[in-house]
Amino acid sequence: MIDKQTTMAAAIAAVPDGAILALGGNTLHRGPFAAVHELVRQRKRGLELVKTAGAYDVDLLCGTGCAAAVSAGFVGFETLYGLAPSYRREVEQGRVLAKEHACYSVIAGLRAAIQGVPFMPIAGMLGSDLPAARGFQTVRDPYTGDGVVVIPALMPDVAIVHVQEADRTGNARIYGTRFEDLLMVRAARHVILTTERLVDGVTFEAMPESVAISGFMVDAVVEAPGGAWPGGCAGLYDFDAEYLAAYIAANKDVDSFNQFVTERILDAEPMLAAR
Amino acid sequence: MTTTGEPAPAHDAPVMMAVAMSRLLHDGETVFHGVASPLPMVATLLAKQLQAPGLVYLNITGSVDPRPERLPVSTVDPALLRGTRSLVTLTDLFDLASRGRLDVAFLSGAQIDQQGRINLSVIGDFARPKVRLPGGAGSAALMPSARRVILWRTKHDRRSFVDRLDFVTAAGNVDRVVTPLCVFVRRDGRLEVESIHPGVAPDHLQAQTGFAIAVDASTAVTPVPTAEELVMLALIDPDRVIDSEFAIG
Numbered sequence: 352m353i354d355k356q357t358t359m360a361a362a363i364a365a366v367p368d369g370a371i372l373a374l375g376g377n378t379l380h381r382g383p384f385a386a387v388h389e390l391v392r393q394r395k396r397g398l399e400l401v402k403t404a405g406a407y408d409v410d411l412l413c414g415t416g417c418a419a420a421v422s423a424g425f426v427g428f429e430t431l432y433g434l435a436p437s438y439r440r441e442v443e444q445g446r447v448l449a450k451e452h453a454c455y456s457v458i459a460g461l462r463a464a465i466q467g468v469p470f471m472p473i474a475g476m477l478g479s480d481l482p483a484a485r486g487f488q489t490v491r492d493p494y495t496g497d498g499v500v501v502i503p504a505l506m507p508d509v510a511i512v513h514v515q516e517a518d519r520t521g522n523a524r525i526y527g528t529r530f531e532d533l534l535m536v537r538a539a540r541h542v543i544l545t546t547e548r549l550v551d552g553v554t555f556e557a558m559p560e561s562v563a564i565s566g567f568m569v570d571a572v573v574e575a576p577g578g579a580w581p582g583g584c585a586g587l588y589d590f591d592a593e594y595l596a597a598y599i600a601a602n603k604d605v606d607s608f609n610q611f612v613t614e615r616i617l618d619a620e621p622m623l624a625a626r
Numbered sequence: 627m628t629t630t631g632e633p634a635p636a637h638d639a640p641v642m643m644a645v646a647m648s649r650l651l652h653d654g655e656t657v658f659h660g661v662a663s664p665l666p667m668v669a670t671l672l673a674k675q676l677q678a679p680g681l682v683y684l685n686i687t688g689s690v691d692p693r694p695e696r697l698p699v700s701t702v703d704p705a706l707l708r709g710t711r712s713l714v715t716l717t718d719l720f721d722l723a724s725r726g727r728l729d730v731a732f733l734s735g736a737q738i739d740q741q742g743r744i745n746l747s748v749i750g751d752f753a754r755p756k757v758r759l760p761g762g763a764g765s766a767a768l769m770p771s772a773r774r775v776i777l778w779r780t781k782h783d784r785r786s787f788v789d790r791l792d793f794v795t796a797a798g799n800v801d802r803v804v805t806p807l808c809v810f811v812r813r814d815g816r817l818e819v820e821s822i823h824p825g826v827a828p829d830h831l832q833a834q835t836g837f838a839i840a841v842d843a844s845t846a847v848t849p850v851p852t853a854e855e856l857v858m859l860a861l862i863d864p865d866r867v868i869d870s871e872f873a874i875g
Contacts, residue, residue, distance in 0.1 A: 377686070377716075378661055378702045403716065404661050404686075404702070404763060427760035429662035429700050430870040434760060442758040449758055451747055453796075454660075455720040455767035462717075474724035475767035478743065478797030484752045527704045528687045529715060585704035 352552075355572045356519045362543045362571040363389040366509050369397040369419075373461075373539055375512035375532040376582065378406040378429060379590040381525075383513040383545050385578035388616050391415045401461075401507050402426075403454040403531050407582060407595065410435040413447045414602070415612060421447060422505065424454030432595065436602035451481060458531060460505025464538040470501040510539035513578045514564070515586065517544050518552030521569025522562050527585030529563060536568055545575040547587060637825050637850070639806035640665070640868040643778060644859060645851040646804045646823075647732070648672040650776055655729035656682040658719055658772070660763050663701045664867045665778055666732035671862045676855065684728075688713040697867040720764060723771040731772035733765045734779055735795070737788045740837040742777065742800030742812045744769075745791040752793055762795035769798030777803040780871045784836040807831050808841075809848055821848040 363386060366372065376382030387408045390398070397419045400409055404425040412418040414437025421442075426435045441447035452460075455473055463471040472490075476482055482489065482500055489498045512532045517523035523544055525532065536542050544564070549572070555562050581598070583590040594615075601611035647669035651657055655678065659666035663685075670683050674691075683691050686702050693709030707713075722728050735744025736759050744765060750756030769775050775798060779786055782805035803810040803817060808831055811820035819841045822831055828841045851859070 379700055380702050380704065423761060425661055425761045425763035427662065429702075430664055430873070431699050439758045443755055445754060449755075449761075451761045453762060453766035454716065454764040455724075458717050458720065473767065475769070475771045475798075477770040478794065479762075479766040479769075480752070480794040481747075481762070481766050481796075484793070527707055528689075528702075528713065531716065534717070583704070585707070590700070 352520045354519045355521050357571050359389050359573045362573045370508040371399045373401040373507035373510040373535040374408050377404050377530045379582040381579050381584050382408045382582045383511040384582050385575045386511045386545050403457050410437045413438045413441040422450040424452045432599045456502045459502040461534040461538040463504035464506035470503050472499040472501050476500040507539040509541045510535040511543045513545045515547045516550050517546035521566030521572050523564040525563045542569045543571045545573045545578040549574045642823050644668045645855050651678050653678040654680045657730040658684040659732040660686045667701050668863045668868050675858050699870045728772045730774050731768045732776050737791050739791050740817050743794050743797040745793050745795050747793045747795045749792050765796035769796040774801040775799050779805050782807040783834050788836040821846040823848045824850050
């Protein structure tokens with residue numbers, strides 16, 4: 352058994368500038384937000400983010416200059432706070448490329464990568480301008496002659512997933528919705544887990560079918576209690592509405608945004624910030 | 627943003643919309659909503675308590691027929707897991723739609739045109755937009771593959787109901803569109819006013835709609851919420867989570 356436990360700083364140091372980076376969770380729920388804060392602290396550049404539906408993570412990485420492109424179906428704060436302010440501004444000003452997907456096309460791209468094939472056919476997409484705008488091709492089904500839209504394989508260089516329970520070798524349990532995390536773990540070249548609790552893997556032997564992620568697919572494990580904050584983590588804590596409202600408010604201009612990032616993220620003690 | 631200083635509709639718009647959306651669901655149907663969908667969440671829970679007890683309620687958390695104790699404002703919240711006896715994945719739900727087994731998907735658009743197509747991508751040019759919108763989430767995949775799509779939009783103005791979309795994020799099997807002013811039905815590929823909500827003037831509805839519609843004093847009026855609907859709605863959504871959709875830009 353390989354002990355893969357490391358520090359947040361060391362795990363994130365392995366994410367190269369320019370990486371295609373998949374982030375687990377969905378909108379404000381069980382996203383690896385402590386790891387996202389560490390990406391900001393390490394001033395990563397040129398990241399291409401992969402997510403079905405992103406919120407604070409995608410917005411912050413755009414606003415701090417870490418992200419150059421976003422492959423996602425949806426980026427926003429739902430009806431809580433509406434549009435994602437930094438994502439919106441950075442795309443409108445041409446500094447971030449919005450590689451819009453249907454959520455299902457992100458899934459299709461990940462599935463192609465998982466299966467080791469160059470592309471994946473998907474149903475739907477008819478009548479949408481997205482295939483033309485994004486260069487998703489239609490090919491002829493060799494069996495029936497019908498057309499079908501195909502999504503190119505989407506292989507993240509790195510996936511970061513936050514879980515409730517993991518052992519030092521990367522076996523992990525996810526409580527509640529798994530979102531697209533298991534697809535990301537299988538599709539990515541390098542997998543970082545952050546976990547609320549580090550447990551002895553022996554405890555998984557009684558019910559291995561409850562373990563969502565097999566450790567041999569994982570490269571690094573970081574103990575990060577509160578690691579989804581300011582998002583929520585099923586069964587443990589809700590998202591931090593007060594912090595998020597302050598974040599949205601700070602987006603009103605560059606100075607207040609930079610001040611917020613400095614005070615609440617860069618100068619904050621990482622594990623204290625992670626509650 | 628309202629485009630004019632027009633008088634507000636006389637009815638309680640969030641309640642009227644929730645009830646009108648709920649009435650469109652039938653017993654036994656499989657029904658799905660995604661992120662940012664408080665009205666579909668409440669409408670589906672309401673339908674299950676009234677005309678559609680056998681409806682299968684699916685949502686982006688993967689829960690099946692949940693019985694939430696408190697309704698979340700984020701419709702991806704684990705509060706929507708309570709009472710479910712199994713979990714499916716979002717991939718399972720898209721796959722279900724793809725093979726023709728999803729009866730109803732609730733979707734929305736920042737812009738909606740007369741064909742019932744939606745734009746949730748950009749205002750202006752796709753590559754260098756004036757406004758970058760959140761993106762269509764699953765709509766480009768679901769609109770052509772779900773058997774029936776119900777659109778909802780909490781603003782009914784000429785910026786939302788447009789003659790021409792800036793970008794077609796998704797098109798497909800739209801059946802109804804529910805707004806604070808009316809219910810549209812799609813017939814022969816075009817939206818027509820099926821009913822106008824109580825207290826809404828026909829000329830106001832036309833003035834707020836950016837494409838031509840046939841509406842006059844003879845247009846059907848959406849039945850007001852019944853006492854039964856109102857009582858059940860108050861039990862399901864005592865904190866009025868549905869109002870959150872009217873609070874944001």
